[in-house]
Amino acid sequence: MAKRRFIVVVGASAGGSVALTEFFDSLTPDLNIAVFVVLHLTKRSIGDLLVARLQKHTTFTCKIPHHKEKIKTGHIYVAPPDHHMMLKSDEILLGRGPMENRYRPSIDALFRSAAVAYNSSVIGIVLSGLLEDGASGMMAIKRSGGVCIIQQPEEAKYPDMPLAVTRHLKPDFSIPVEKMGNAIKVTSAKPRKKGKVPEELIIEARIAESVHIGIDDLKDIGTHSVYSCPDCGGGLWEIKSNGETNYRCHVGHAFTEGGLLNAMESTTESALWTALRIIEERRNLLAGIAAKANRVKGPNMQRQYKQRIAELEKHIDQLKKVLFETGKVV
Numbered sequence: 001m002a003k004r005r006f007i008v009v010v011g012a013s014a015g016g017s018v019a020l021t022e023f024f025d026s027l028t029p030d031l032n033i034a035v036f037v038v039l040h041l042t043k044r045s046i047g048d049l050l051v052a053r054l055q056k057h058t059t060f061t062c063k064i065p066h067h068k069e070k071i072k073t074g075h076i077y078v079a080p081p082d083h084h085m086m087l088k089s090d091e092i093l094l095g096r097g098p099m100e101n102r103y104r105p106s107i108d109a110l111f112r113s114a115a116v117a118y119n120s121s122v123i124g125i126v127l128s129g130l131l132e133d134g135a136s137g138m139m140a141i142k143r144s145g146g147v148c149i150i151q152q153p154e155e156a157k158y159p160d161m162p163l164a165v166t167r168h169l170k171p172d173f174s175i176p177v178e179k180m181g182n183a184i185k186v187t188s189a190k191p192r193k194k195g196k197v198p199e200e201l202i203i204e205a206r207i208a209e210s211v212h213i214g215i216d217d218l219k220d221i222g223t224h225s226v227y228s229c230p231d232c233g234g235g236l237w238e239i240k241s242n243g244e245t246n247y248r249c250h251v252g253h254a255f256t257e258g259g260l261l262n263a264m265e266s267t268t269e270s271a272l273w274t275a276l277r278i279i280e281e282r283r284n285l286l287a288g289i290a291a292k293a294n295r296v297k298g299p300n301m302q303r304q305y306k307q308r309i310a311e312l313e314k315h316i317d318q319l320k321k322v323l324f325e326t327g328k329v330v
Contacts, residue, residue: 005073006033006188007087007122009114011107011137013040013129015157017050019177020127024058024076026181032188033123035060035076036092036114038085038105040129045081054078067094079105086113086209093209098252099231100208101133101259108254109208111137116205120145120195123184127177128156132164132258136246139168143242145195147187149173149180164258168244200241207252222248229253230263269323276319283312 012020016039027035039050047064054076055062062076065085069092071077077092079085084105086093093113100106107126111134114122124141126134128151138148148171153159155176165171173183200221222239229236229249236247236255248254255263290305 005121006184007071007114007118008033008035008125008184009111009122009137009141010035010037010125010127011111011129011134011161012037012127013107013131013133013158013161015128016040017053018128019151019156020054021057022177023125023127023180024054024060024062026178027058027060028181028185029059029074031181031184032073033184034071034073036079036085036087036110037076038079038107038110040103040105040107040133041081043082047078047080051078065092065094068092079110081105084109084208086110086205087117088113088209089117095209097208098249098254100254101131101256102231102263103133106254107134108137108140108256112140112201112208113205115140115144115146116197116202118146119197120192122146123149123187125149125151125180126161126165127151128158129161130158131160131262132256134161135164135168136244136256138165139242139244140201142169144197144201145193147172149175149183152176198241200239204239204248207248208254227260230255230260230267236260272319272323276316276323279312279315279319283309283316286312 020037020039051062051064058076060074060076062078064080065077071090071092080094082096082104083094084097086109096104100108111124122141124138124146126138142148148165148169150162150165150171152174153162156162175183203221222237225236225238225247227236227247228234231253232249232251234249234251236249239246239248245257246254247260286305286309290302290309293301293305
């Protein structure tokens, strides 16, 4: 890479597509940067359509990269749907490894890899979005000497992601999107001392590159927790870094504390719906057996079946109360 070129990594989710077009409008051709974007999309999203839309708002070359593509100045690289995008040795890595906070592509994965590869030459930007993907990655950027920019929460359509960053650190800039191009110009005009990347970030970035993760790697940076991975059921390792706690399982699923809580709530609700379905099926089967018992084995046997049906209906009512009336699974 050229000596004074900056890497700009951008994360966005809900409400982020509009914010991205405004951000691209703010970039001027004289900026000596390469930009990398993760926007949370569905697996069926068509990345080429997104790139074509974004290209209308910038003179930079906007594209979806291929695996191990070399990084070029004046380019904007957009992560393809359902693929992580990471940076290493002046090239782009793409893969379908385990989700982080149930996202693929993951903002944290991109930000963390950029911090390890380019330390103080990284500018991280978090735009509108729900939940907190990007907060852990932004911490990695700051700890490695980089710059943190967030969309002003009052301006963001969904301020969860920018606010999550502020709970971890103080941003260098909290500004409207239209002013971000100028913030990048001001930042890139000042010389920056090369930062030192913490060893645990280097290890975690190496882990994220691999689909298969050995237990020894996790022992280097964490301790085994009492929690199980909501995605695969494997044991989670607790990784403490600079006052923050994250979790990662052997196969690579990763969560912040908030992300793990959200995943557990979702898994709990799914389990309760499954339990409701199974119990209702048992009740219906018993009702059919009871009807036959009245004809074949007499009313006494039918009464026993009806008693069991009544007990199941009590459980069904209790489950429905949790699922329908509380509005939140606890």
